[in-house]
């Protein structure tokens with residue numbers, strides 16, 4: 592199951608890399624994509640999953656918020672890959688700075704993965720805390736430091752946050768109040784959807800004016816079921832829909 596899900600990630604990613612924001616010569620890109628597919632096929636034939644000690648995806652390059660951005664990825668975990676929702680959200684934030692003005696705003700990212708969205712939010716002037724599971728934090732910290740050092744008004748912070756776990760202890764309200772909560776591709780085939788919604792509700796309280804910006808590729812029936820639960824807790828606005836990539840970006844404020 593894990594391998595087939597990884598293959599799915601690669602399929603997702605191949606849809607995402609056709610976007611013009613990636614700064615890489617087409618020939619090199621093609622060669623690297625072929626290598627990714629070959630590596631995946633080789634692992635599939637062996638029918639086992641092993642960490643990529645012998646295979647790393649390397650760096651992906653982007654241009655957002657007036658800066659070149661380089662993100663280190665690997666195939667070890669989902670959180671070490673850039674997902675299409677992250678690229679769509681970065682593009683949206685960069686292109687709509689008046690609609691969503693992050694300058695001097697307190698921003699929390701949940702399920703930050705490689706950190707691309709948090710990097711862009713930092714470059715746009717926000718005070719960012721990027722969170723994810725403990726195993727993800729080392730690569731996340733590396734990417735944040737490498738892309739924000741000397742370029743941002745605020746140094747981004749990194750913290751462990753497992754959805755639904757110890758939120759009142761580690762992120763008590765109202766001490767931890769954010770203007771925006773960002774989430775990209777946090778809904779996919781996993782069994783923590785209830786905890787995820789609980790986490791969104793913890794940080795976006797009725798009357799708090801905290802806005803959640805959630806970008807996701809819709810893949811499974813369960814994604815739509817999550818969206819229904821989400822819409823019953825939040826007043827939502829569909830900010831943008833990218834039909835070809837099946838990505839939606841929502842803005843949501845907790846219902847009173």
Ligand SMILES: C[S@@+](CC[C@H](N)C(=O)[O-])C[C@H]1O[C@@H](n2cnc3c(N)ncnc32)[C@H](O)[C@@H]1O
Nearest residue numbers: 670673674677702703704724753754775776783
């Ligand atoms: C599909 S990846 C998306 C990563 C990144 N947001 C992006 O779009 O590139 C989902 C992220 O959620 C994180 N995640 C999954 N389950 C989690 C949980 N229970 N608590 C906190 N983070 C979790 C993963 O570690 C991963 O970084």
